[in-house]
Structures are given as structure tokens and as C-alpha cells.
Amino acid sequence: MSVVDFLWRFPSVQMAWRNLGRNKLRTMLAALGIIIGVVSICSLGMATAAIQQQATSQLGSIGNEVSITSGQDSDTDGVTDDQVDTIRNLVTDAEVVPQKTNSTTISSRNGREVRVSVTGVTNAAALYNLTSGEAPSRLLSGALLSNSTATTLGIEEGDPVEYDGQLYRVQGLIEEENAFGFGGGELVLPESGLSDQNHYNTVTVVAEDSSTATEIGGELNQYFNTEDEEELSINTFGNAGQVGGFLETLSLALLAIGGISLVVASVAILNVMLMSTVERRGEIGVLRAVGIRRSEVLRMILTEAALMGTLGGLVGATLSLAAGLVIFQMITGDPLGALQWSSAQYLVYGFGFAVVASVLSGVYPAWKAANDRPVDALRG
Amino acid sequence: MSVIELADVVKRYQNGEEVIAALDHVDFRADRGEMVTIIGPSGSGKSTMLNMIGLLDTPTEGTVHLDGRNVTDFSEDELTEERRSGIGFVFQDFHLLPMLTATENVELPSMWDTSVDRHDRAEDLLQRVGLGDRLNHTPDQLSGGQRQRVAIARALINEPDILLADEPTGNLDQDTGETILTELTRLKEDENVAIVAVTHDEQMLEYTDSTVRLVDGVVTEVSGR
Numbered sequence: 150m151s152v153v154d155f156l157w158r159f160p161s162v163q164m165a166w167r168n169l170g171r172n173k174l175r176t177m178l179a180a181l182g183i184i185i186g187v188v189s190i191c192s193l194g195m196a197t198a199a200i201q202q203q204a205t206s207q208l209g210s211i212g213n214e215v216s217i218t219s220g221q222d223s224d225t226d227g228v229t230d231d232q233v234d235t236i237r238n239l240v241t242d243a244e245v246v247p248q249k250t251n252s253t254t255i256s257s258r259n260g261r262e263v264r265v266s267v268t269g270v271t272n273a274a275a276l277y278n279l280t281s282g283e284a285p286s287r288l289l290s291g292a293l294l295s296n297s298t299a300t301t302l303g304i305e306e307g308d309p310v311e312y313d314g315q316l317y318r319v320q321g322l323i324e325e326e327n328a329f330g331f332g333g334g335e336l337v338l339p340e341s342g343l344s345d346q347n348h349y350n351t352v353t354v355v356a357e358d359s360s361t362a363t364e365i366g367g368e369l370n371q372y373f374n375t376e377d378e379e380e381l382s383i384n385t386f387g388n389a390g391q392v393g394g395f396l397e398t399l400s401l402a403l404l405a406i407g408g409i410s411l412v413v414a415s416v417a418i419l420n421v422m423l424m425s426t427v428e429r430r431g432e433i434g435v436l437r438a439v440g441i442r443r444s445e446v447l448r449m450i451l452t453e454a455a456l457m458g459t460l461g462g463l464v465g466a467t468l469s470l471a472a473g474l475v476i477f478q479m480i481t482g483d484p485l486g487a488l489q490w491s492s493a494q495y496l497v498y499g500f501g502f503a504v505v506a507s508v509l510s511g512v513y514p515a516w517k518a519a520n521d522r523p524v525d526a527l528r529g
Numbered sequence: 530m531s532v533i534e535l536a537d538v539v540k541r542y543q544n545g546e547e548v549i550a551a552l553d554h555v556d557f558r559a560d561r562g563e564m565v566t567i568i569g570p571s572g573s574g575k576s577t578m579l580n581m582i583g584l585l586d587t588p589t590e591g592t593v594h595l596d597g598r599n600v601t602d603f604s605e606d607e608l609t610e611e612r613r614s615g616i617g618f619v620f621q622d623f624h625l626l627p628m629l630t631a632t633e634n635v636e637l638p639s640m641w642d643t644s645v646d647r648h649d650r651a652e653d654l655l656q657r658v659g660l661g662d663r664l665n666h667t668p669d670q671l672s673g674g675q676r677q678r679v680a681i682a683r684a685l686i687n688e689p690d691i692l693l694a695d696e697p698t699g700n701l702d703q704d705t706g707e708t709i710l711t712e713l714t715r716l717k718e719d720e721n722v723a724i725v726a727v728t729h730d731e732q733m734l735e736y737t738d739s740t741v742r743l744v745d746g747v748v749t750e751v752s753g754r
Contacts, residue, residue, distance in 0.1 A: 160640045167628040435624040438585055439638040439683070440613025443606065522605075524585040527620075 161445070165452035172425070179421040180461040182414035183507065187465025187499040188472065190407030194495030195473040195487060197400035199480040202491070204396060206481075215243075215354040215366045220379035227348025228381065232373075236352060239372060240365055243356040244275040249343040250350040255310055255336065257302035265298055265334035267312060269343035275355045277337060279321040281306075288339050292317035295325060298334030312342060359385075408502070414461075415506035422454055422514040433518050434526025443519040450515035451508060458507025462500040469496055530597055531558035532690045532723045533582055538591035540577050540746075551577040552588070553746040561690065564717055564724040566733050569743035575727045576695065578743065582725055583616055583693045584608045596690060613638065617684025617722075621696035623676040625668040625683075631655055632664045635682045647686055654682035657719075658712055674705035681712065685720055692717070694726040698733065710736045 169176045217236065219227050233247045249269040256262045270276065273293060274286035280296055292310055299305070299322050309316040317338060354369075356362040366385035373381040426433065433446055473487035473496075486492060540552040551574045559565045559582075567575050580586035581593060584600065585608075592601045595611060603611065617638075625634045633640075635651035655664055658678040660671075668676055677697060684692050694713070698706030714736050717724045726733060734740055739753030 158643065160643075164640070167626075171628050431624065432626060435618075435620070435626075436637070437609065438583065438612065438618050440609055440616075440687070441638070441641060442609050442613075445641045522585075524580050527585070 161448040161452040162456070164449045165456050168425070168429075168449075168453055169456060175421055175425070176457060179418050180457055180464070182417040183411070183458060183461025183503050184465040184468065186407070186411030186414035186506075187462055187503045188469050189410045190404060190502060191466065191469030191495045191499040192472040192476060193403035193407045194400065194498065195469070195492045196476050196480070197396060197403055198489075198492035198495070199477050199486065201396045201400070202486060202489075203481045213356045213358050213362045214385075215356065215362050215369070216384045217352040217354065217369065218350065218382045218384075219348070220374065220382045222378045223380050225348050227346070227350055228352050229348055232381065233349060233352060235372075236354070236369065239369060240354055243354050243361065243365060244272065245352060245354050246270060246272045246275045247340075247349040247352045248276075249340060249346045249348075251343060251346070253312055253336065255298070255302060255312075255334075257304060259303055261302050263298050263301055263334055265295070265336045267336045267338060267343070269338050269340045269346075271340050273337055276353065278324045280324045282321065284321060284323075288320075288337065289341075290317070290339060291320035293321050293323050293337035294319050295334040295336075296322040297325060298336075301334075310336065312336065312338060313345075315342065317342070407499075411502055411506055414503075415510040418454060418457060418507050419510040419513065421457075422450065422511050423517075425453075426450060426514045426518040430518070430521065430526050433521065434523045434528075437521075437523035438527060447515045447519040450518055451511045454507045454511025454515070455504060458504040461507070462503030465503060466496045466500045469499060531594070532561050532596055533725070534558040534594040535578075535581055535588075536592045536594070538578075538581060538588040538593070540574075540581065540586070541589045551746050552581070554591070555743075555746070555748055557582070557741060557748070559691070559723040559725050561721050561723050562717055563738045564714065564726065564736060565739050565741065566737040567725065567727045567741045567743055568729060568731070568734070570729060573743045574746040575729075575743055577746075579693055579695055579725065579727045582691070583618060584612050614687060615690045617687070617689040617692040619677070619680050619684050619692065619694040619697050621699040623668070623673075623680045623700075625676055625679055627668050630665045630667055631660060631671065631679045631682075634668070634679055635686055637683060638687050651682065651686060654685055655679070657716075658682050672705075673701050674708060677701060677705075677709050678712065681709070681716065685716065685722070688720070689722060691723045691725060692720075694724065696728055696730070697726060698728070698730055703732070706730070706732065 217228060219225060228247065233245065237245050251267040252264065253267050254262050254264050271288055272286050273284040273288040277284045277293060279293070284293060294304060294310065304310065304319060306319055306321065308319050310319060323335060323337065354365055356365055363385045366383050369381070370383045436446060470487065473492060474484040477486040478484040535555060535557040538552055538555045539550060542549045542551055555578060557578065567578055569575050577586065581588055588601065592599055594600065595615060600608070600611060626637065629637065632651050632655060635654060636647050639645060639647040652664055655661060658681055660675060660678055663671060663675060671679065698709055701709060710733060713724055716722065737753065739751065741748055742750035
């Protein structure tokens with residue numbers, strides 16, 4: 150037995166299908182309303198999923214960091230060794246990387262000059278990626294230089310750079326993956342190179358992920374600061390957490406807009422169902438007169454609405470999938486991202502909404518038709 | 530025993546301030562294999578009476594007995610079950626569903642009843658009313674007389690005790706009307722069914738076993754018994 154034969158054993162489905170076929174144009178227009186609703190919900194949802202994915206991948210490099218600097222009410226102009234020790238004691242499951250910073254101008258033999266920021270740090274591995282190989286976790290001699298600066302100045306690995314009257318051999322070039330591109334060039338030196346500075350300008354805590362970073366930031370804040378006194382300024386950046394929150398709000402807002410169009414579509418269905426039941430009043434009266442039960446009439450009309458919703462939902466979801474592939478291609482450059490659950494879920498929601506909204510819109514017309522007294526209905 | 534019996538039935542309608550008695554203390558009965566015609570001018574209460582007999586409406590006063598059971602106070606759902614199993618309807622405008630074929634229209638009353646398959650009986654009934662070659666035609670491919678025969682077959686699908694016909698010849702020309710009446714006369718014996726017809730067509734009286742004449746909701750004459 151084929152699926153069609155099987156479905157045909159359900160008289161409500163059979164009758165509903167035939168009834169929908171009686172006024173194809175009207176059915177199609179009502180379904181079109183649903184299709185538009187589903188497509189708007191799905192494509193807006195998928196667009197936010199794409200934006201979210203893109204933003205998260207771009208934020209990834211700093212999202213998991215906590216940045217600590219001297220607070221407003223601190224007695225010193227930086228983070229002290231004691232404070233660093235305290236932080237190290239408090240934070241056990243993440244790297245604590247104290248840094249001293251300055252700036253300088255590097256000149257090259259070809260006479261070019263570039264202003265760069267200088268960072269004195271021991272554990273360079275935690276903060277930097279090199280174009281070749283790994284950054285040393287204990288930087289005791291030599292220097293690291295931004296790849297772009299090196300290119301501008303014509304400096305290669307092994308060449309010397311000067312800072313504060315001392316020469317450092319460039320050990321590696323820093324790969325700049327920071328999507329926001331702030332900072333410009335950077336020269337990384339051993340901490341000893343900036344030994345004339347007593348305090349650390351920044352302590353960076355590198356955590357597993359952004360939620361751990363947020364947690365650590367909260368703990369440190371609680372330990373060092375009170376409401377009135379800020380000993381250390383602790384920033385979990387406006388990082389992925391907050392951006393994610395913003396994106397969630399954005400996606401809710403967009404979904405609400407999509408939802409409105411689906412509400413409009415279901416009002417259209419309500420209207421179509423109401424019209425078609427009013428038109429068929431006499432006919433439904435005949436059904437009731439020949440012994441068709443109220444529940445059967447109700448089921449038949451609800452099935453009509455459900456079929457319309459299913460049909461519109463399926464077409465809408467298919468179109469949305471196509472739209473999703475295009476959206477992902479445009480935003481992230483990878484169309485297949487649309488098939489991931491974070492984006493594909495909106496197809497399921499859109500389809501589900503379409504069916505539910507249609508059935509809900511069918512409830513009143515169905516109830517009205519089923520409860521019309523046959524003697525009144527027959528009179529027309 | 531009568532298959533349907535109205536005893537002292539009154540039906541009143543509220544029409545604005547006025548109360549109208551559409552039926553005023555009416556008695557009626559019909560037996561299996563008998564054709565009873567209710568005749569009267571329009572507005573005399575014929576249709577109201579047919580609605581009472583067909584369990585589509587309930588009386589204000591009096592009782593309705595179906596096959597000896599008092600069904601006067603049945604709920605709408607109980608009445609639906611009684612109509613489904615015991616009563617067939619033929620309407621003046623045929624009232625066939627346009628998207629269904631002749632056979633499907635005949636099967637309609639038993640469509641939701643998945644426990645029985647009436648397909649063969651539907652085809653058999655259509656054969657018997659002379660539409661064996663029109664089984665898969667839709668109503669718009671059939672003439673008025675053919676449509677009414679489909680409607681008659683539909684009324685008989687559930688092997689009812691009573692077949693109600695509201696102006697069955699009203700939309701047909703004289704010759705076709707006569708054919709339909711001959712058909713009904715034959716079927717009432719074949720199927721052992723009581724036929725109650727409402728008309729103002731005097732032509733029908735030739736085919737009936739008894740006649741009830743209704744004027745202003747009052748039975749003025751019962752003949753043929």
C-alpha cells in the first residue's frame with residue numbers, strides 16, 4: 150500500500166484535500182501568505198545565526214581574556230608584584246601574564262621609522278602566535294616583532310632592533326590575526342628590557358573560553374574591589390559574552406518581525422477558512438443532516454487548515470533553505486554553515502509555527518461550522 | 530408499528546415580539562414500505578414537519594418516536610447517530626458535493642465510518658437507479674434527474690428505515706419528475722423503507738399511499754388510510 154492510499158483511509162484528510170482543491174487560487178494565496186511568513190522567520194533567523202557565527206569567530210582571540218590594570222583608587226601607577234602574586238593564587242585554572250608596556254620608534258637601515266608599542270612579557274606564548282613556530286613561554290632574550298612592521302622596515306628574523314639603548318635580536322614575527330586591527334605594530338621584549346618600570350601596566354588572564362573569563366573577572370573584582378574603592382580595574386573586554394547578548398537581542402527582534410508576518414498570514418488563513426465555511430454552510434448542513442458527527446466536521450476543517458499550513462510550511466522552509474545558503478555565503482563565505490543546527494533550527498521553527506498558526510486559525514471557523522444547527526445551515 | 534411517529538407536536542418560533550406556531554398539535558406516522566406525502570401551500574409548516582421527522586429539529590411540545598423509541602429529548606449528538614443509522618435525506622437542490630464523484634457522494638454518509646466499506650453497495654445502488662455508467666462522474670457532468678438519483682442512492686446507503694424527500698421533483702421537469710417518483714416507489718418496496726415526501730406538486734399524489742394536508746401548521750386532511 151502506498152503512502153497516498155494509506156492517507157486516503159483518513160476521510161478527513163481526503164475531504165480536506167478535495168475541499169482545498171475546489172478553489173485552488175484561494176488556497177494558493179492563503180498558502181502564499183504562510184510561505185512569506187515562514188521565509189521571513191527562517192531567513193531572519195538564519196541571518197542572525199550567520200552574523201553570530203561570524204562575530205564569534207572574529208572575537209574568538211580576545212574573548213577569553215581578562216585584562217587587569219591599575220584601578221582609580223590605587224596608590225600605585227600600575228599593578229604591583231604583590232598583586233600579581235595574589236592574582237596567581239586566586240586564579241588557578243588560567244594563565245596569568247603580567248606585562249609592562251611602553252612605546253618607541255624603531256628605525257631601519259633603509260631610514261624608515263615606525264612607531265610601535267613595546268610590551269615586556271615573559272610568557273609570550275600565551276599572548277602571541279608567530280608566523281613560524283611557537284612563541285617562547287619564557288622570553289628571556291631577543292625580541293618578537295609584528296609581521297607587518299617587519300615588512301615595512303625590511304627587518305627579518307635574526308636582525309637586531311634597538312630599545313632603550315640595547316639591541317635585541319628578532320626571534321620571531323608575530324602573526325596579526327586580530328580582526329579589529331587595533332594596536333598597530335608591536336615589539337615584544339623580555340620583561341627585563343623594561344625593568345626601569347616598577348609596576349606592570351597590564352595583567353592578562355588567558356582563560357579556556359569567554360564564560361570562564363567572565364567568571365574569573367567576577368571573582369577578581371569581588372576580591373580586589375568594593376563598591377566605593379577600585380584597587381584594580383578588571384575588564385572582561387566588552388567581550389563575546391556581551392556581544393553574544395546583543396546578538397541574541399537582535400535575533401529576538403528579527404524573529405519578532407518574522408513572527409508578525411506569520412501572524413498576518415494566519416489572519417489571512419482565518420479569513421479564508423471563515424469565508425470557505427460560510428460559503429459551504431449549506432453543504433456542511435447536508436453533511437450534518439446525513440449523520441456526519443460534529444467532531445467529524447470539526448476534524449475535516451481543521452485538517453484543511455493543517456494541510457494548508459503544512460504545504461505552505463514545506464514550500465516556505467525549502468525556499469528558506471535556499472535563502473539561508475545565500476545568506477551564509479554572503480556573510481561567512483561558507484554556504485554549508487546554513488545546514489548547521491544553529492541555523493537550520495529556524496527551518497524547523499518556521500515550519501512548526503506555520504502548522505500551529507494555521508491550525509489555530511482554523512479552530513474558530515471549524516468550531517463555528519461544526520456547531521451550526523443543521524436545520525439552520527440547510528436553510529442557508 | 531410505525532417507524533416514525535409524531536404525537537401532538539407543537540413547534541413555536543419567536544419572531545420579534547410575535548410567537549408563531551409553525552406546527553400546531555400535529556399527529557403523524559409512517560410505516561415501512563409506505564410512501565406518505567405531506568402537501569400544502571408554502572409557509573404551511575411542511576418543512577418544519579419534515580425537520581421534526583428527520584430529527585433535524587426538536588418540538589416545543591409533544592413527542593417524537595423513532596421505531597418505538599422516544600427520541601424527543603435526545604441530545605444533538607444522539608440525534609446525529611440516529612440520522613446516521615436510520616434516516617436518509619433527499620433535497621430539492623440535490624446538495625451533492627461538487628468535488629466528489631457520484632460513487633463518492635453516495636458513500637459520503639458512511640465515509641467516516643471506517644468499520645464498514647460501503648463502496649460496493651454505493652455502486653450497486655447507482656446501478657439500480659440507472660447510473661451504472663456514471664459512477665465516476667462528478668455532479669457537474671450529470672443532468673438534474675441524474676443528480677437527484679445520486680442523491681436518492683446516497684439517502685439509501687446506510688440502509689435507513691426512513692427516506693425523507695423535500696420537494697424531490699421541485700427542480701425537475703415533469704417527465705424527469707415522474708421517473709424519479711417511479712424510482713422511489715420501486716425502492717420503498719425493495720429496501721422496505723418508509724418514504725416521507727414534502728411537496729406542493731399535486732402530481733406526486735398519484736404515487737403515494739397516503740397524504741397529509743397541512744394548512745397553517747394544522748393537519749386538515751389525512752387521506753389514503
